[in-house]
Amino acid sequence: MRAHLKLxxxxxxxxxxxxKIKPGTHWREEIRSALERAKVAVLLVSADxxxxxxxxxxxxxxxxxxxxxxxxxxxxxxxxxCSFERTELARFQAVNPPSKPLSDLSSSRRERWYVKLSELIxxxxxxxxxxxxEPESGGPTAPAEEGDAPPRKEAGAKSKSGELAxxxxxxxxxxxQLLDLAREKGLRFHSxxxxxxxxxxxxxxxxxxxxxxxxxxxxxxxxVELNIDTGDKRRNKRLFxxxxxxxxxxxxxxxxxxxxxxxxxxxxxxxxxxxxxxxLTAPEKEWPAVQTxxxxxxxxxxxxxxxxxxxxxxxxxxxxxxxxxSIRQVQLGPYTIRELASGTIEVDRDGKQVRPTKPVLRExxxxxxxxxxxxxxxxxxxxxxxKRIITRAQQVRADA
Numbered sequence: 001m002r003a004h005l006k007l008x009x010x011x012x013x014x015x016x017x018x019x020k021i022k023p024g025t026h027w028r029e030e031i032r033s034a035l036e037r038a039k040v041a042v043l044l045v046s047a048d049x050x051x052x053x054x055x056x057x058x059x060x061x062x063x064x065x066x067x068x069x070x071x072x073x074x075x076x077x078x079x080x081x082c083s084f085e086r087t088e089l090a091r092f093q094a095v096n097p098p099s100k101p102l103s104d105l106s107s108s109r110r111e112r113w114y115v116k117l118s119e120l121i122x123x124x125x126x127x128x129x130x131x132x133x134e135p136e137s138g139g140p141t142a143p144a145e146e147g148d149a150p151p152r153k154e155a156g157a158k159s160k161s162g163e164l165a166x167x168x169x170x171x172x173x174x175x176x177q178l179l180d181l182a183r184e185k186g187l188r189f190h191s192x193x194x195x196x197x198x199x200x201x202x203x204x205x206x207x208x209x210x211x212x213x214x215x216x217x218x219x220x221x222x223x224v225e226l227n228i229d230t231g232d233k234r235r236n237k238r239l240f241x242x243x244x245x246x247x248x249x250x251x252x253x254x255x256x257x258x259x260x261x262x263x264x265x266x267x268x269x270x271x272x273x274x275x276x277x278x279x280l281t282a283p284e285k286e287w288p289a290v291q292t293x294x295x296x297x298x299x300x301x302x303x304x305x306x307x308x309x310x311x312x313x314x315x316x317x318x319x320x321x322x323x324x325x326s327i328r329q330v331q332l333g334p335y336t337i338r339e340l341a342s343g344t345i346e347v348d349r350d351g352k353q354v355r356p357t358k359p360v361l362r363e364x365x366x367x368x369x370x371x372x373x374x375x376x377x378x379x380x381x382x383x384x385x386x387k388r389i390i391t392r393a394q395q396v397r398a399d400a
Contacts, residue, residue, distance in 0.1 A: 345386030
């Protein structure tokens with residue numbers, strides 16, 4: 001989670017937790033001061049959290065008061081099974097469903113909730129603070145943007161909700177225009193994507209484990225990036241390091257320096273280029289210049305890195321399968337089948353993840369003359385079937 005939140009620091013968002021309390025300082029005062037300054041509070045909720053007398057008596061009361069009086073946003077992330085819904089915190093919408101705590105999820109699904117958490121934090125901080133009461137002859141208000149309702153003086157949750165809805169409308173319009181432009185320019189990485197309310201849109205890079213992402217921020221800039229995530233952290237770092245060894249060659253082909261993020265504390269890694277033509281808050285008539293710069297940068301990024309991605313994929317497909325507990329991967333026609341270190345089986349078709357996976361695995365097993373039954377005579381589950389297919393494909397390749 002820290003790695004995902006680290007990205008927010010680049011936008012001037014500071015973070016605090018009790019690990020930052022220095023030895024010898026008045027730790028209660030440090031906590032009290034941090035709670036008073038907080039605009040967003042992330043609660044990592046578990047049975048231990050709810051059972052803590054210190055949290056219940058000293059930390060939650062000022063946070064709940066701040067939420068009511070100052071509009072402080074409280075984001076509860078359910079880490080382990082607990083009775084969250086029976087507490088006073090239940091009046092705040094949890095980030096993830098209480099019935100699906102992070103401890104019950106695979107690492108990839110946990111990562112998705114961390115992404116959601118970071119987006120919610122950014123959304124909350126970009127929302128205007130709840131309006132203080134104004135005299136009847138209050139000052140001028142900003143003109144309404146096209147498609148927005150006339151501005152109203154609302155405070156608290158309604159104000160935040162309205163601002164969030166406005167940002168979502170902006171993102172939908174921005175992505176709709178950008179995706180249309182990308183198709184006109186012949187870039188097909190995101191041809192199957194629909195406009196989103198998120199601040200990023202990703203698409204397959206043509207090689208399993210890599211994706212091309214567009215990112216747009218509210219102010220100042222957007223970005224294009226190559227995201228590396230095979231589902232296995234060690235493999236991601238090896239793939240990143242292989243690209244980093246060709247940094248000079250790649251940046252020369254791209255035509256500009258880029259930001260290389262190994263992200264040692266995170267599972268994924270990325271190579272990013274910031275497009276400083278403006279953000280969502282720029283007048284909409286200026287969006288075409290922003291979108292054109294982003295699409296052109298994506299085209300250059302793809303041309304610069306794809307030869308190295310394909311060369312790496314070809315080398316991997318000819319190498320001897322790994323015998324350790326790291327990821328295994330095979331290519332069978334249009335399908336890429338991966339076994340993650342966690343045991344999870346993933347299937348891609350032409351770079352796009354297939355869900356549910358079991359029907360496809362059964363079809364492939366039939367073509368490879370693999371029985372759908374295990375040694376007990378029961379139907380194999382997804383993990384068993386995926387492992388059996390990968391093993392058979394690797395045996396066939398080794399015998400060829």
